[in-house]
Amino acid sequence: MHAEPRLIEVRKNVLKQNDVVARSLRDRFRAAGVFVVSLVSSPGSGKTAFLEKILTLLRSNYRVAALVGDLATENDALRLARSKAPVRQITTGTLCHLEAAMVQNALEEEEWDINRLDFLFIENVGNLVCPSSYDLGEDLRIVLISVTEGEDKPLKYPTIFNSADVAVVTKIDLAAAVEFSWETAYKNIQSVRPGMQVFKLSAKTGEGMEEQLNFLGARLSQLRQSAVV
Amino acid sequence: MHAEPRLIEVRKNVLKQNDVVARSLRDRFRAAGVFVVSLVSSPGSGKTAFLEKILTLLRSNYRVAALVGDLATENDALRLARSKAPVRQITTGTLCHLEAAMVQNALEEEEWDINRLDFLFIENVGNLVCPSSYDLGEDLRIVLISVTEGEDKPLKYPTIFNSADVAVVTKIDLAAAVEFSWETAYKNIQSVRPGMQVFKLSAKTGEGMEEQLNFLGARLSQLRQSAVV
Numbered sequence: 001m002h003a004e005p006r007l008i009e010v011r012k013n014v015l016k017q018n019d020v021v022a023r024s025l026r027d028r029f030r031a032a033g034v035f036v037v038s039l040v041s042s043p044g045s046g047k048t049a050f051l052e053k054i055l056t057l058l059r060s061n062y063r064v065a066a067l068v069g070d071l072a073t074e075n076d077a078l079r080l081a082r083s084k085a086p087v088r089q090i091t092t093g094t095l096c097h098l099e100a101a102m103v104q105n106a107l108e109e110e111e112w113d114i115n116r117l118d119f120l121f122i123e124n125v126g127n128l129v130c131p132s133s134y135d136l137g138e139d140l141r142i143v144l145i146s147v148t149e150g151e152d153k154p155l156k157y158p159t160i161f162n163s164a165d166v167a168v169v170t171k172i173d174l175a176a177a178v179e180f181s182w183e184t185a186y187k188n189i190q191s192v193r194p195g196m197q198v199f200k201l202s203a204k205t206g207e208g209m210e211e212q213l214n215f216l217g218a219r220l221s222q223l224r225q226s227a228v229v
Numbered sequence: 230m231h232a233e234p235r236l237i238e239v240r241k242n243v244l245k246q247n248d249v250v251a252r253s254l255r256d257r258f259r260a261a262g263v264f265v266v267s268l269v270s271s272p273g274s275g276k277t278a279f280l281e282k283i284l285t286l287l288r289s290n291y292r293v294a295a296l297v298g299d300l301a302t303e304n305d306a307l308r309l310a311r312s313k314a315p316v317r318q319i320t321t322g323t324l325c326h327l328e329a330a331m332v333q334n335a336l337e338e339e340e341w342d343i344n345r346l347d348f349l350f351i352e353n354v355g356n357l358v359c360p361s362s363y364d365l366g367e368d369l370r371i372v373l374i375s376v377t378e379g380e381d382k383p384l385k386y387p388t389i390f391n392s393a394d395v396a397v398v399t400k401i402d403l404a405a406a407v408e409f410s411w412e413t414a415y416k417n418i419q420s421v422r423p424g425m426q427v428f429k430l431s432a433k434t435g436e437g438m439e440e441q442l443n444f445l446g447a448r449l450s451q452l453r454q455s456a457v458v
């Protein structure tokens with residue numbers, strides 16, 4: 001069992017290379033004036049439902065597009081096509097996370113001009129561990145956690161909460177049915193990431209979506225203003 | 230970006246070493262006459278709730294113990310202590326799966342005599358990707374999926390369904406609230422793993438637990454009979 005140090009060394013190289021690609025992506029996004037949001041969560045937390053809703057709502061006022069990562073299927077891209085926003089699927093095979101180079105390749109193969117976008121969303125593979133170490137050049141990383149998963153997830157997966165910028169509690173319409181405690185969940189998030197902004201919403205009922213829209217709109221304005229100065 | 234072939238090669242070595250340890254664990258389990266069940270699922274699917282319930286129920290007639298894998302916390306071991314069964318936590322740090330060597334080490338550090346056990350449960354880290362490649366020497370691998378995660382999970386994570394022996398649909402008491410379709414979920418499981426036996430249950434209401442107890446009891450009897458012959 002002496003392979004572990006070698007594995008760690010190779011992993012470090014992969015991460016370093018990923019950071020280089022992520023940096024160049026970030027420069028490109030910044031130059032294009034597009035605000036890039038990535039979504040991480042465990043499988044079934046409602047990333048795709050959230051994305052379908054937010055793309056549909058944002059489309060009234062903004063130019064939006066999405067890249068969605070998945071091991072095997074193109075189901076998410078088909079679901080998201082209902083939002084009428086341009087969506088491209090990235091299939092990762094057996095890899096448990098997206099890497100910056102996959103985002104780069106997807107953008108090259110796609111005919112989108114990112115200069116014509118306001119928001120680009122990147123939905124990562126459903127996984128609360130692997131995506132945390134891979135920078136994708138995004139401006140904002142949102143970690144989603146559904147009320148059905150239990151309030152202890154931030155304590156059990158602290159790294160992903162630390163790598164994210166804001167947290168979104170999803171499926172809030174089911175909170176009573178699963179006896180979800182907002183106070184406990186909020187306290188647990190704050191204990192692993194003090195000061196983290198936490199939203200709650202339901203893509204199904206629409207509760208909390210307007211607040212989310214306003215938040216993202218404000219972040220885009222900030223980005224544009226900082227670019228002007 | 231030339232590190233990937235090296236990474237794959239090192240990964241193959243790690244997997245090969247894992248298989249060697251898993252084989253020796255399996256021999257040891259077989260010699261001890263203990264039936265070993267591992268649980269895999271995404272975070273929040275209800276592995277720990279299922280385990281607490283099944284340990285409590287099995288304890289009336291069998292000698293049981295559990296190993297539980299987690300990145301950071303010992304919460305699961307504390308929750309499972311309520312079942313009054315001996316439970317040991319394995320903390321994996323940032324690793325997204327258990328490895329056979331971790332199981333081996335945990336058994337060595339622990340004073341349990343596996344020769345005195347009927348069932349040993351191993352709860353893997355909550356992850357639908359990484360655990361699929363790591364044999365832990367178990368007799369039965371159960372993949373759990375909750376009704377709240379959506380029926381498409383088998384299609385999106387086919388490898389883990391292929392590496393598992395049976396599937397358990399959890400939180401069936403919430404099926405109506407989330408408009409879960411048993412037919413669709415069952416069909417999706419069968420399409421990635423034809424013939425797979427699928428159970429449904431609720432650790433909360435107890436629905437389906439007796440069927441699960443009978444199934445595990447029968448599998449233990451089979452194991453003991455095959456050892457006699």
